[in-house]
Amino acid sequence: MVHLSGIKAQNLTEKGVKTRMKILETAEQLIGEKGYYETSIAEITVKANIAQGTFYIYFSSKKAVFDELVYQLSSDFRYHIKIAMEKEDTFEAKQRAGFLAFFEWVTKHRNLYSIVQQAVVVDEKLYRAYYQKIAAGFITSIGKAMEAGECKSLNVETVAYCFMGVGQFIGMRWVVWRDQLVPNDVFEEAMEILFNGLTHKGGKKNWRISRTGYTNEQ
Amino acid sequence: MVHLSGIKAQNLTEKGVKTRMKILETAEQLIGEKGYYETSIAEITVKANIAQGTFYIYFSSKKAVFDELVYQLSSDFRYHIKIAMEKEDTFEAKQRAGFLAFFEWVTKHRNLYSIVQQAVVVDEKLYRAYYQKIAAGFITSIGKAMEAGECKSLNVETVAYCFMGVGQFIGMRWVVWRDQLVPNDVFEEAMEILFNGLTHKGGKKNWRISRTGYTNEQ
Known part of the structure; x- marks a missing residue:
């Protein structure tokens, strides 16, 4: 479930909050599975069972x-x-x-x-x-x-x-x-x-490449 | 630079190898920057300066x-x-x-x-x-x-x-x-x-949540 932030939820009715949440949950599923570019607003509204006009009350795009x-x-x-x-x-x-x-x-x-x-x-x-x-x-x-x-x-x-x-x-x-x-x-x-730490406890070793690794020494 | 694998390169002429590599390098840039869905074969061929028909000699899609x-x-x-x-x-x-x-x-x-x-x-x-x-x-x-x-x-x-x-x-x-x-x-x-390891050397501590963390204990 996606939670609404207080600021944005405060201007909505209880029904409005639910509709907005439904859009976000549907988008979470579709965009997550099919991808952003392969998901359309039309698909989101059909799956969320809302009118396309309703979508635009909550989101501009x-x-x-x-x-x-x-x-x-x-x-x-x-x-x-x-x-x-x-x-x-x-x-x-x-x-x-x-x-x-x-x-x-x-x-x-x-x-x-x-x-x-x-x-x-x-x-x-x-x-x-x-x-x-x-x-x-x-x-x-x-x-x-x-x-x-x-x-x-x-x-x-x-x-x-x-x-x-x-x-x-x-x-x-x-x-x-x-x-x-x-x-x-x-x-x-x-x-x-x-x-x-991953290795056995003990003193730090002298790494052959530790000081020169960035100068690409051969 | 993208290197060709031996198997796929062996059937191509030297020019063919270069063309194939040019397509891959251009795709690496465009798909990397604009994204897979926002990049078209047409764009790849224009940027790589090859004919669209040439593209299909090397890649089916x-x-x-x-x-x-x-x-x-x-x-x-x-x-x-x-x-x-x-x-x-x-x-x-x-x-x-x-x-x-x-x-x-x-x-x-x-x-x-x-x-x-x-x-x-x-x-x-x-x-x-x-x-x-x-x-x-x-x-x-x-x-x-x-x-x-x-x-x-x-x-x-x-x-x-x-x-x-x-x-x-x-x-x-x-x-x-x-x-x-x-x-x-x-x-x-x-x-x-x-x-x-990140912590000071020493014995392993008794973690308060280590044994119960997966059972969601409150």
């Missing part, structure tokens, strides 16, 4: 529905993640709760991945803004943990994008492709990689 | 060009990664060299991300196959490292998707969005997260 869809989906899962994280105390417990909340949310919104990935050509600014907003949330929570000494002081944005990448790929592989929650052992080991 | 593009781009960067990894000895040095080779390759093929992400609606099987093929490479190299005791014995597929996620997101944020190589400090810290 297909692009407007798409924008709202990306905005609402993003707000919705970030809200769920926030609530889940607030229940926990430590940096690591918060992050784990956030990942779990995201994966659980995706089981009900499998088309999120497809819709967001289409934004790369439908509206690249929207696409970047989507990830930058998620990154901003990570940056805040990771930054606090660094200040509190709960995690190493690394570049907070680097850590944020590593976390986002792991979340997206684990979610893609298990939740979206398999239509199930992330198996417990997969979740635990992904967290182990992020929080405890 | 726009979809055939798209499939070949995903295949060629994927083969091409996996080849570069393979060469880079072969020069190194240890698991970690190989992986780092592989990441660097990928990022360097993406600076010349920034539209890879867009093209692959479009496959999620153009052809979802192709999309999954693309990632599964990359995963297979990681699984082989990580599996060998686990056997040799060079890294912890975790679920090899979990590790593979974590690595892929980190690679994709660091590449997106710095190479694709900034049009530059990944800054050295970002690269080093991303590797540190993957190989040495």
Whole structure:
């Protein structure tokens, strides 16, 4: 279910809120499965069982529905993640709760991945803004943990994008492709990689390419 | 530059190989920037400066060009990664060299991300196959490292998707969005997260949600 933001819902009647929501839910399904360019407003209205004129009361164009869809989906899962994280105390417990909340949310919104990935050509600014907003949330929570000494002081944005990448790929592989929650052992080991590191504990090795890798040394 | 696979190139004259390559390079640019559905064969032929009839000597449809593009781009960067990894000895040095080779390759093929992400609606099987093929490479190299005791014995597929996620997101944020190589400090810290872990060294903590997270306990 797509939730309405307060600002936009406040001017609508209860019936209006429901109709607008029906349009967004139908668009979520059609654009997610068939794609933005292959979905028409006519198809959305037929499937949502509303008149084409009614569509235009709520949205000025297909692009407007798409924008709202990306905005609402993003707000919705970030809200769920926030609530889940607030229940926990430590940096690591918060992050784990956030990942779990995201994966659980995706089981009900499998088309999120497809819709967001289409934004790369439908509206690249929207696409970047989507990830930058998620990154901003990570940056805040990771930054606090660094200040509190709960995690190493690394570049907070680097850590944020590593976390986002792991979340997206684990979610893609298990939740979206398999239509199930992330198996417990997969979740635990992904967290182990992020929080405890992959290799055996020990001193840092001298990487043969670590200092020269960018100068393309042969 | 898109490289031809041997099998398909062997039936073409030298001029034919060049024409086919020109079509693929033009499609890489147009489909990457405007999108698959917004790009027509007519546009590809005009921009590539070839007759529309000539297009059909090489490809039966726009979809055939798209499939070949995903295949060629994927083969091409996996080849570069393979060469880079072969020069190194240890698991970690190989992986780092592989990441660097990928990022360097993406600076010349920034539209890879867009093209692959479009496959999620153009052809979802192709999309999954693309990632599964990359995963297979990681699984082989990580599996060998686990056997040799060079890294912890975790679920090899979990590790593979974590690595892929980190690679994709660091590449997106710095190479694709900034049009530059990944800054050295970002690269080093991303590797540190993957190989040495984010948190201070120490015993594993008791996560409050680790055992119950999947049962949705309130």
